[in-house]
Amino acid sequence: MSATFTESQLSEIAARHGLSLRDVVPPDFAQRIVALKEQLARTDVRFPIPPETAEKYLALAESAAPFGVGSLTDESVDLGPYENFQHFDQYSLAEHLSWACLIVEQQKTKHRYACREYLEGEQLFAIRGTTIPDYYLLNARIYQATGWQLATVSEIIPAELFFTCHSRRFFPVTTFMRALEQDYLQEPDIGHDVAGHVATFTIPAVASVMRNHGKARDMVYAERDEKLKQAQSEDEKAKIIAWADELLLYAGRIYWFTVEFGLVMQDGEVRDFGAGILSSPGETIFSIDSPEPSRVLIDPAKDADLLRLAVTDYLISEFQKTYFVMKSFDRLESLTPERIVWAAKRAMELPHYTWREIVPGDQVINVGRGVTGINEKYFRLQAGDQLDECLTRCATRNLNIIAAGFDEANGYRDLKLPPPPVPPSIVNWWKNRHDRS
Ligand SMILES: [Fe+2]
Numbered sequence: 001m002s003a004t005f006t007e008s009q010l011s012e013i014a015a016r017h018g019l020s021l022r023d024v025v026p027p028d029f030a031q032r033i034v035a036l037k038e039q040l041a042r043t044d045v046r047f048p049i050p051p052e053t054a055e056k057y058l059a060l061a062e063s064a065a066p067f068g069v070g071s072l073t074d075e076s077v078d079l080g081p082y083e084n085f086q087h088f089d090q091y092s093l094a095e096h097l098s099w100a101c102l103i104v105e106q107q108k109t110k111h112r113y114a115c116r117e118y119l120e121g122e123q124l125f126a127i128r129g130t131t132i133p134d135y136y137l138l139n140a141r142i143y144q145a146t147g148w149q150l151a152t153v154s155e156i157i158p159a160e161l162f163f164t165c166h167s168r169r170f171f172p173v174t175t176f177m178r179a180l181e182q183d184y185l186q187e188p189d190i191g192h193d194v195a196g197h198v199a200t201f202t203i204p205a206v207a208s209v210m211r212n213h214g215k216a217r218d219m220v221y222a223e224r225d226e227k228l229k230q231a232q233s234e235d236e237k238a239k240i241i242a243w244a245d246e247l248l249l250y251a252g253r254i255y256w257f258t259v260e261f262g263l264v265m266q267d268g269e270v271r272d273f274g275a276g277i278l279s280s281p282g283e284t285i286f287s288i289d290s291p292e293p294s295r296v297l298i299d300p301a302k303d304a305d306l307l308r309l310a311v312t313d314y315l316i317s318e319f320q321k322t323y324f325v326m327k328s329f330d331r332l333e334s335l336t337p338e339r340i341v342w343a344a345k346r347a348m349e350l351p352h353y354t355w356r357e358i359v360p361g362d363q364v365i366n367v368g369r370g371v372t373g374i375n376e377k378y379f380r381l382q383a384g385d386q387l388d389e390c391l392t393r394c395a396t397r398n399l400n401i402i403a404a405g406f407d408e409a410n411g412y413r414d415l416k417l418p419p420p421p422v423p424p425s426i427v428n429w430w431k432n433r434h435d436r437s
Pocket of ligand 1: 276
């Protein structure tokens with residue numbers, strides 16, 4: 001944390017959130033070891049830890065080695081240059097207070113906006129408290145309840161490594177805590193990874209979507225490696241590598257719109273379950289109450305709906321412009337690795353939508369104020385308007401595909417309805433511009 005605070009400034013911040021600095025007392029080493037010992041001995045859990053494994057794990061914690069990758073099973077994961085460790089004793093009082101404030105603010109919003117299962121999961125992992133969780137203890141708790149473990153990383157990691165971790169039931173977590181009173185940040189921190197994600201592991205459908213993205217990565221990379229064996233040139237190899245990474249990008253959109261920013265219908269109401277939403281008290285309210293974003297009902301068991309997620313581009317730098325509301329968690333269970341790979345491959349062939357569009361065939365819950373027409377991005381590009389990256393990326397990609405001769409009659413076959421055709425004048429303008437450059 002770059003800013004330094006005096007004790008009286010910290011006290012003032014704490015008071016603004018109904019806290020006292022006296023509440024923010026991190027456990028010392030001996031207290032952490034006692035808590036860990038008790039946790040490891042528990043047998044009333046789904047995945048009890050064998051005594052020999054528990055002994056080794058405890059010995060590691062007692063040696064004062066910082067937490068890196070969970071070691072409660074034979075599985076592990078190589079994080080390469082992203083390897084990192086949690087040095088619990090090095091967190092400042094301001095960092096612990098930042099966690100405490102986030103938890104207090106989350107509590108104010110969660111009970112009104114989060115789905116039932118999230119609230120139960122939060123109880124199970126005791127994601128509360130006024131100090132940053134000790135990863136040794138948290139890792140043991142998560143493993144005992146879900147079979148997942150933590151892997152500590154230094155920053156946002158590439159999609160390939162992220163999903164490799166998932167295929168082995170490791171969840172990558174960072175070790176830094178957001179600045180005091182910062183509500184939304186685009187890079188993950190402990191607030192996002194732990195206060196946002198960890199409680200969602202207990203939702204079976206979400207855990208299965210996470211794991212299946214890991215398996216989808218394994219399928220894509222197995223296919224990539226087969227293709228690489230046949231490649232005749234370096235150029236061909238580079239294209240195959242780019243092909244696999246592009247597929248993971250589109251698979252990652254399904255993850256984004258579900259695990260990160262998903263909503264679900266529950267008892268006739270829209271509720272949050274996405275970790276990106278729930279780790280931001282501001283976005284928790286915005287996602288359900290604000291008239292700004294659109295909300296679209298999705299049945300993930302239907303191919304057209306799944307494809308809708310894979311072909312939708314977004315930005316990570318601001319609150320979402322469209323939220324997808326899952327019909328139910330049961331329907332989310334249908335996201336097998338095979339279907340994720342199928343949707344990513346189809347997305348590769350298709351023009352894409354921006355996050356500001358309502359698409360033909362959408363089951364619209366509400367149209368957001370920020371919505372744009374489907375062809376608006378092309379006209380605005382032609383007019384030289386300043387467009388955000390999402391609109392620019394989509395417009396140029398789509399025009400390149402359409403100008404190259406996209407078969408509109410057959411190409412859109414897996415969508416519910418084809419979008420309106422792009423006006424020929426725009427396609428010609430794009431072709432001419434391309435020819436001249
Ligand atoms: Fe996340």
